[in-house]
Amino acid sequence: MTITANQDLVATWRDEPAPLLPVLHAFHDRDGYLSDDALRAVSEGLRIPLAELFGTVTFYHHFARTPGGRDAARVCTGNVCRLRGACELLESMQSDGATAMPCAGRCDEPIPVLRGDQVWVGATVDVLERRVSPLPVANPGGLEECVFAAIREPDRASLEGYRRTGGYEGLLRVMGEMTPEQTLKLVGDSGLAGRGGAGFPTGAKWSAVAEAEGHPKTIVCNADEGEPGCFKDRAIMDHDPHALLEGMIIAAYACGAQQGFVYLRYEYPETFERLEQAIVEARAAGFLGEDILRSGIAFDIYLRRGAGAYICGEEGSLLNSLEGKHPFPRNRPPYPVTHGYDQKPTAVNNVETLASVGPIVCNGADWYRGLGCEDHAGTKLICLSGDVQRPGNYEVPIGFPLKTLLHDWAGGALQGRTIQAVTMAGLSGGFLAGEDMDVTLDEPSVRSKGSFLGAGGIIVFDDSRNMVEVAADAMAFFAHESCGKCFPCRIGTHRIAERLRGNGGCESLADWRAEVEDMGRTMRATSACGLGMAAPLVTDSLLKYFPDQVEKHFGS
Amino acid sequence: MHDQLRDMVVAGTVTIDGDAVEFHDGETIFQVARRHGAKIPTLCYDDRLEAFGGCRMCVVELEGSRNPVASCTTRAEPGMVVRTRNEALDAHRKTLLEMVVSENREVDVDPLRGYASQELKTLVEEYDAQAGRFKGAQSGTSNTDDDNPFILRDYDLCISCYRCVRVCAEQEGDHAINIMNRGFETQITTEFNGRLKESACTFCGQCVQTCPTGALGDRKAMRAEEDKAELKKTRTICPYCGVGCSVDLLTKGDRLVGVQPAMDGPANKGALCVKGQFAFDFVQHEERLKTPLLRGEDGNLHAASWDEALDRAAGGFSKALEKHGRYSLYGVASGRAPHEAAYTMQKFVRAGTGTNYIDNCSRA
Ligand SMILES: Cc1cc2nc3c(=O)[nH]c(=O)nc-3n(C[C@H](O)[C@H](O)[C@H](O)COP(=O)(O)O)c2cc1C
Ligand code: SF4
Ligand code: SF4
Numbered sequence: 001m002t003i004t005a006n007q008d009l010v011a012t013w014r015d016e017p018a019p020l021l022p023v024l025h026a027f028h029d030r031d032g033y034l035s036d037d038a039l040r041a042v043s044e045g046l047r048i049p050l051a052e053l054f055g056t057v058t059f060y061h062h063f064a065r066t067p068g069g070r071d072a073a074r075v076c077t078g079n080v081c082r083l084r085g086a087c088e089l090l091e092s093m094q095s096d097g098a099t100a101m102p103c104a105g106r107c108d109e110p111i112p113v114l115r116g117d118q119v120w121v122g123a124t125v126d127v128l129e130r131r132v133s134p135l136p137v138a139n140p141g142g143l144e145e146c147v148f149a150a151i152r153e154p155d156r157a158s159l160e161g162y163r164r165t166g167g168y169e170g171l172l173r174v175m176g177e178m179t180p181e182q183t184l185k186l187v188g189d190s191g192l193a194g195r196g197g198a199g200f201p202t203g204a205k206w207s208a209v210a211e212a213e214g215h216p217k218t219i220v221c222n223a224d225e226g227e228p229g230c231f232k233d234r235a236i237m238d239h240d241p242h243a244l245l246e247g248m249i250i251a252a253y254a255c256g257a258q259q260g261f262v263y264l265r266y267e268y269p270e271t272f273e274r275l276e277q278a279i280v281e282a283r284a285a286g287f288l289g290e291d292i293l294r295s296g297i298a299f300d301i302y303l304r305r306g307a308g309a310y311i312c313g314e315e316g317s318l319l320n321s322l323e324g325k326h327p328f329p330r331n332r333p334p335y336p337v338t339h340g341y342d343q344k345p346t347a348v349n350n351v352e353t354l355a356s357v358g359p360i361v362c363n364g365a366d367w368y369r370g371l372g373c374e375d376h377a378g379t380k381l382i383c384l385s386g387d388v389q390r391p392g393n394y395e396v397p398i399g400f401p402l403k404t405l406l407h408d409w410a411g412g413a414l415q416g417r418t419i420q421a422v423t424m425a426g427l428s429g430g431f432l433a434g435e436d437m438d439v440t441l442d443e444p445s446v447r448s449k450g451s452f453l454g455a456g457g458i459i460v461f462d463d464s465r466n467m468v469e470v471a472a473d474a475m476a477f478f479a480h481e482s483c484g485k486c487f488p489c490r491i492g493t494h495r496i497a498e499r500l501r502g503n504g505g506c507e508s509l510a511d512w513r514a515e516v517e518d519m520g521r522t523m524r525a526t527s528a529c530g531l532g533m534a535a536p537l538v539t540d541s542l543l544k545y546f547p548d549q550v551e552k553h554f555g556s
Numbered sequence: 557m558h559d560q561l562r563d564m565v566v567a568g569t570v571t572i573d574g575d576a577v578e579f580h581d582g583e584t585i586f587q588v589a590r591r592h593g594a595k596i597p598t599l600c601y602d603d604r605l606e607a608f609g610g611c612r613m614c615v616v617e618l619e620g621s622r623n624p625v626a627s628c629t630t631r632a633e634p635g636m637v638v639r640t641r642n643e644a645l646d647a648h649r650k651t652l653l654e655m656v657v658s659e660n661r662e663v664d665v666d667p668l669r670g671y672a673s674q675e676l677k678t679l680v681e682e683y684d685a686q687a688g689r690f691k692g693a694q695s696g697t698s699n700t701d702d703d704n705p706f707i708l709r710d711y712d713l714c715i716s717c718y719r720c721v722r723v724c725a726e727q728e729g730d731h732a733i734n735i736m737n738r739g740f741e742t743q744i745t746t747e748f749n750g751r752l753k754e755s756a757c758t759f760c761g762q763c764v765q766t767c768p769t770g771a772l773g774d775r776k777a778m779r780a781e782e783d784k785a786e787l788k789k790t791r792t793i794c795p796y797c798g799v800g801c802s803v804d805l806l807t808k809g810d811r812l813v814g815v816q817p818a819m820d821g822p823a824n825k826g827a828l829c830v831k832g833q834f835a836f837d838f839v840q841h842e843e844r845l846k847t848p849l850l851r852g853e854d855g856n857l858h859a860a861s862w863d864e865a866l867d868r869a870a871g872g873f874s875k876a877l878e879k880h881g882r883y884s885l886y887g888v889a890s891g892r893a894p895h896e897a898a899y900t901m902q903k904f905v906r907a908g909t910g911t912n913y914i915d916n917c918s919r920a
């Protein structure tokens with residue numbers, strides 16, 4: 001490639017918002033890897049020092065630095081896929097240059113394999129096929145839903161289908177009949193809280209952005225969905241992309257924001273195309289652009305693709321990634337609501353959170369509150385995977401009994417097996433087992449067992465599984481994804497993973513335990529972000545529920 | 557920074573270890589506590605750099621907060637109640653140190669490696685952290701084949717505090733080094749992981765001097781590691797240019813073995829350039845002249861006594877001044893000469909010829 005061609009490619013993105021990721025993808029797609037020359041051109045064009053750019057590129061595991069790297073297959077070896085033979089599948093493809101990737105967010109299907117822009121699924125090489133990701137099944141309890149209420153309508157993913165089935169009614173109502181203040185109050189009154197993991201009340205977050213000084217304000221949709229065992233955001237975006245856009249536009253109206261980003265994980269290339277198309281449609285219909293619905297209000301959405309880094313789902317890291325910086329989490333406070341994208345007020349919200357907003361506006365705050373069990377407001381999507389009859393996405397009322405979901409809705413354990421343990425919050429909440437599986441699906445209940453519900457990923461392990469191995473795989477994931485900013489997590493995740501794979505050089509089980517617990521305690525208390533704080537829940541819960549398996553592991 | 561803050565308006569009061577302490581707008585808990593005399597351990601902190609919050613050694617207990625907070629990145633707010641030391645904090649710090657020790661080849665390095673090279677070792681001793689716990693893989697790969705004469709890149713000892721990266725960007729503005737990979741695999745790198753010589757590095761040495769473990773070593777100073785004589789530091793000003801950077805000359809016996817920047821130097825705050833930092837070999841160079849030389853009738857230089865040499869020089873100057881007047885003489889002192897010699901030379905020109913025709917080669 002000539003130098004001019006490189007410069008031209010940089011020039012197509014240089015003046016766009018958040019240009020680094022798209023310009024790197026443009027080179028990656030064109031050349032099949034990121035060459036030294038490409039990095040030089042980007043460094044020069046975007047005025048990022050070359051060493052810094054090089055360091056940042058090496059942070060993302062999907063950016064290939066050798067020719068052909070982009071299109072080499074990546075096989076998901078996440079916790080769930082391992083149960084289904086992912087390691088064997090990888091081995092059978094290794095001669096063709098396939099490598100492993102962490103959970104790719106299709107845990108409700110056979111093993112996903114990413115090849116360039118395409119996801120294939122299948123348990124063995126010869127049956128790999130491309131297909132649309134599964135649509136959530138009809139609510140098994142016949143309960144009223146919010147997010148999934150209309151997702152199964154035919155053609156819902158297109159603008160036309162979306163509008164025919166009530167889509168954009170919420171936005172029209174907000175912009176036609178309500179002030180931003182009324183909108184904030186409605187969302188606050190509904191009790192909607194963040195569905196991305198932290199559960200922060202959405203109304204309060206938006207109000208803080210609306211009140212904060214500084215322009216332009218930004219709405220960021222966190223579609224990174226990197227938590228193993230989570231695949232709900234993908235279902236929404238694949239089958240109901242306009243619901244997400246509508247939520248973002250309502251958020252923009254309420255907060256007074258002028259621009260929006262969707263930060264989508266790399267592993268969802270087909271979803272990228274769907275969203276891109278939805279944005280084009282919404283723009284053409286006047287829902288986005290310089291003058292939304294002739295209201296004089298400007299708001300547009302830019303789609304940005306990540307490049308493989310779980311930590312980029314953490315909001316500070318995500319914002320740094322968007323800004324083209326090294327994607328370490330940011331120190332807090334200050335929070336994104338005052339110092340977000342470009343240090344300006346920003347609302348970062350999860351896909352599910354945003355997709356709930358349209359229905360809430362249409363049906364009212366009381367309606368949404370009433371969807372939950374007892375005092376709990378609203379619903380939660382649960383991604384169920386692993387050793388269970390019917391894995392998939394389920395929308396449950398908050399406060400719903402876990403056992404009912406597992407056994408009545410999802411068919412319970414596989415033939416002849418019993419459920420030994422489940423994870424919570426994907427992997428971040430560690431395990432629940434025994435009587436502690438009698439929780440209801442709401443934070444107070446799950447937290448009372450020392451775990452948390454988080455983004456709603458639940459992986460099931462039956463009695464055929466070695467829980468130490470499961471824990472080792474989980475900790476290996478955290479070690480692989482630790483960003484390396486802070487000492488406790490950078491070293492601790494790695495050391496604990498070493499101890500779960502072998503004995504870590506410990507001479508007695510008592511030493512082993514003391515080391516694992518000491519590191520866990522310090523990681524929980526001193527880590528700089530949620531990754532390092534949550535990771536030791538894996539070993540805490542392993543030691544709590546399965547001391548005998550630990551002893552056996554150490555003995556052998 | 558500190559003195560400026562002291563002059564600013566009081567923004568409120570916090571309680572540090574039971575004492576009410578006033579703080580100024582923008583001050584962090586760490587700054588207030590240190591001003592109050594509390595000793596909070598740090599590893600990723602460098603006063604001159606933006607607080608990073610990586611090592612977590614500086615965590616303190618903050619009333620109302622579930623977890624301890626990093627004092628270096630947390631701004632003081634009115635009414636905060638802070639404890640900088642207790643059993644739980646000490647235990648976390650000790651565990652953190654033991655974890656850090658476990659990823660390195662060694663902790664005890666020669667102080668000649670750099671100004672901050674003893675920081676880790678000192679804390680390990682203070683907190684009685686045990687080597688040998690948390691055994692496992694080593695992190696960081698030394699880059700000892702980076703064949704430059706100045707900087708040893710011994711990343712086996714790296715603890716990923718990124719002070720080097722940040723000082724290079726924030727203080728030196730060179731952005732020559734950065735962080736490659738992530739997690740336990742992080743590695744300090746140049747562009748494309750090449751050698752410093754092929755990077756944007758100007759060999760200012762600041763990364764070396766801020767490294768808290770000796771992972772970056774001052775190769776020139778390290779030549780004197782085997783010399784058993786006591787290491788002494790003498791504060792002076794770098795003669796190379798007009799900035800006037802404060803330096804500490806490192807000596808062993810009567811030998812100059814290295815230079816370290818003075819962190820409190822008013823003109824440089826720990827910064828130096830490649831010359832001030834590394835270019836001192838001429839002082840003890842074996843080819844250095846030990847007697848004056850005079851050019852003889854044969855056109856060659858011959859050793860001479862000082863009296864002979866001074867007479868010859870005085871004669872030459874007088875002749876020139878007589879013939880062409882006082883503006884025919886212009887003195888340029890050398891940046892490699894001691895300050896006393898430079899002073900004497902300007903005195904000689906000013907008092908001896910009555911002009912200001914005097915300059916110094918280091919007029920930067
Ligand atoms: C390690 C880590 C990973 C995260 N990953 C995601 C993610 O993939 N998607 C997401 O929405 N939130 C994720 N979060 C939570 C975000 O930081 C943030 O709280 C959330 O996006 C806010 O949106 P919400 O209030 O709508 O939940 C993650 C947090 C941590 C600590
Ligand atoms: S806890 Fe882990 S992921 Fe989070 S900042 Fe620290 S090293 Fe990075
Ligand atoms: S010597 Fe100076 S310029 Fe070179 S890497 Fe170190 S700090 Fe940067």
Ligand code: SF4
Nearest residue numbers: 714715717718720767
């Ligand atoms: S080389 Fe030294 S200063 Fe740089 S990150 Fe490693 S330990 Fe810190």
Ligand code: FES
Nearest residue numbers: 609611612614628
């Ligand atoms: S000094 Fe605060 S985290 Fe290192």
